[in-house]
Amino acid sequence: MVQAELQHLKIAEYLIDCISAGVYKEGDKIPSENELCRQFGTNRSVVRQAVARTASLGWLTSWQGKGSFVNQRPRLVPYNLSSSTCFSDNMNNQGIMHSCKLLKCVKRQPTEKEKYYLQLDRESSVYELEILRYVDRCPISVTTTILPAEKVPQLEKHLNNFQSLYQVMSGYYHLKPRRFKSVFQAMLPVTSDAELLHIPENVPIIKIESFVNHLDQPVEYSNSRIRGDMQKGLITF
Amino acid sequence: MVQAELQHLKIAEYLIDCISAGVYKEGDKIPSENELCRQFGTNRSVVRQAVARTASLGWLTSWQGKGSFVNQRPRLVPYNLSSSTCFSDNMNNQGIMHSCKLLKCVKRQPTEKEKYYLQLDRESSVYELEILRYVDRCPISVTTTILPAEKVPQLEKHLNNFQSLYQVMSGYYHLKPRRFKSVFQAMLPVTSDAELLHIPENVPIIKIESFVNHLDQPVEYSNSRIRGDMQKGLITF
DNA sequence: AAGTGGTCTAGACCACGGG
DNA sequence: CCGTGGTCTAGACCACTTT
Numbered sequence: 001m002v003q004a005e006l007q008h009l010k011i012a013e014y015l016i017d018c019i020s021a022g023v024y025k026e027g028d029k030i031p032s033e034n035e036l037c038r039q040f041g042t043n044r045s046v047v048r049q050a051v052a053r054t055a056s057l058g059w060l061t062s063w064q065g066k067g068s069f070v071n072q073r074p075r076l077v078p079y080n081l082s083s084s085t086c087f088s089d090n091m092n093n094q095g096i097m098h099s100c101k102l103l104k105c106v107k108r109q110p111t112e113k114e115k116y117y118l119q120l121d122r123e124s125s126v127y128e129l130e131i132l133r134y135v136d137r138c139p140i141s142v143t144t145t146i147l148p149a150e151k152v153p154q155l156e157k158h159l160n161n162f163q164s165l166y167q168v169m170s171g172y173y174h175l176k177p178r179r180f181k182s183v184f185q186a187m188l189p190v191t192s193d194a195e196l197l198h199i200p201e202n203v204p205i206i207k208i209e210s211f212v213n214h215l216d217q218p219v220e221y222s223n224s225r226i227r228g229d230m231q232k233g234l235i236t237f
Numbered sequence: 238m239v240q241a242e243l244q245h246l247k248i249a250e251y252l253i254d255c256i257s258a259g260v261y262k263e264g265d266k267i268p269s270e271n272e273l274c275r276q277f278g279t280n281r282s283v284v285r286q287a288v289a290r291t292a293s294l295g296w297l298t299s300w301q302g303k304g305s306f307v308n309q310r311p312r313l314v315p316y317n318l319s320s321s322t323c324f325s326d327n328m329n330n331q332g333i334m335h336s337c338k339l340l341k342c343v344k345r346q347p348t349e350k351e352k353y354y355l356q357l358d359r360e361s362s363v364y365e366l367e368i369l370r371y372v373d374r375c376p377i378s379v380t381t382t383i384l385p386a387e388k389v390p391q392l393e394k395h396l397n398n399f400q401s402l403y404q405v406m407s408g409y410y411h412l413k414p415r416r417f418k419s420v421f422q423a424m425l426p427v428t429s430d431a432e433l434l435h436i437p438e439n440v441p442i443i444k445i446e447s448f449v450n451h452l453d454q455p456v457e458y459s460n461s462r463i464r465g466d467m468q469k470g471l472i473t474f
Numbered sequence: 475a476a477g478t479g480g481t482c483t484a485g486a487c488c489a490c491g492g493g
Numbered sequence: 494c495c496g497t498g499g500t501c502t503a504g505a506c507c508a509c510t511t512t
Contacts, residue, residue: 001490005483006480007481008482008484025428031289032496032497033497033498034496034498036499042482042483043482043483043484043485044481044483044484044485045282045481045483045484046482048498048499049482051498053246056293056439057425058425062497062498062499063490063491063498064489064490064491064493064496064497064499065489065490065491065492065495065496065497065498065499066490066496067496067497067498068498069498074483075399076422076484078420079374082474089414094492098501147300167451173480178340178474179471179474180473180474181313181473181474182471182472182474183469183470183471183472184421184443184469184470185385185443185465185468185469185470186312186423186424186441186442186443186465187465187466188294188295188439188441202293202422202425202439204425204441204442204465204497205423205441206421206422206423206443218298224425226421227499228422228424228441229424229437231422232420232421232422233420233421233422234418234419234420235318235418235419235420235472236417236418237319237320237415237416237417237418243479243499243500244500244502247503255493269477270478270479271479272479273479279501279502279504280501280502280503280504281503281504282499282500282501282502282503283500283502285480286478286480286488286500286501293496297478298512299478299480300478300479300509301478301479301480301508301509301510302477302478302479302480302508302509302510302511303478303479303509303510303511304477305478305511332490428482
């Protein structure tokens, strides 16, 4: 790697080189800011700028009171995007250990957008679920799912020991959900999603909106925010 | 927006509020760092931290010697991801003004990965193209395309006034390229791509790798890096 | 020449975590 | 308690743009 002239870039490159070369391994603590000041004979502002840059490039995370630690480099889990909608099946097919947690389940009036997407009239209400999914005990995505209440009456009664929304929909309501459209986009997470996913605000995510039908009737609209550093999407035509 | 206790967060929130409220509009220059120091009765480091945060959240871009300016918020151009591979057609179908520029065309030996993807034997060579695409004169994506040289002999002779790779492939070589697999992922751009796309390093991009066949024979492998703030992908099943 | 942001210095105090 | 990173001060000089 070419030597930079600027001090903070030089220190950042040094850190990245060390991590790349395995001098500091995943989970290791790098030297403290004051120690780096001594090593490079410079000021703490400069060192902080270097560490901040290295962190924003995804190599480190800093923790107040503890130090700065080399990020885990998780493997990229492929997600097969097709008309089949089941996350569990998708992971099981690849032999990937996974789980999920239901964060929220409320019944409420739909927004205008939801009315339009789900073709609802003015009287109807919807369920809003929030589901956090894990791969190898690591949070990978958070999904907000909107379901028309008339399609899944008393949904809250079937969500104990929640494992898979698809199982609930097919098991209790005899629905065969099929994804017919998805829209995906790269963005930075909002603060609340960053917290749920245990990532700093500068790690990009993929937002996938999916529109799901049962026999040409809309039964689900979902909005997933997925860690870009952990999952890639596969599409086959 | 709730008032933060910390000075740099307070100033960052103030700037974002002003931009949201239209006090500073797209392309406007915000007050200089020294001016903000005076307004908030604080130090330039604090103001710089605030401006850096606001910039990293995508609201501003700073230019040495000129000032900090409110980012344009470009509309999101939808890209229809299907087995049809043509960017031009995709944009034309939506009535979106577009163009492209050929940055590179070289004939070389394939890498191991390219040999595998394109099912090449050891003697064969490939063309590598780099194409920068624009929407409304704004760079939106950069694509590296690998083509087996035997499928497109003397390709360089057909690239004057380059408009569409699909046109060249079908017009001169009678190929009917069909995308059969794509893999997409959110990430941050490498420095060279950030420069080509005119974005700072903290704007996420979507990387889309596409595998393209002609009559079940691989004819193209492409790797696109697309500005996440300008394009969203559409998939229909 | 004046104004802008970029880099850097040399300190200070605070909040948090672990021994 | 001590070491850590987080915040903040009050300056300095430099590179670049505009006037």
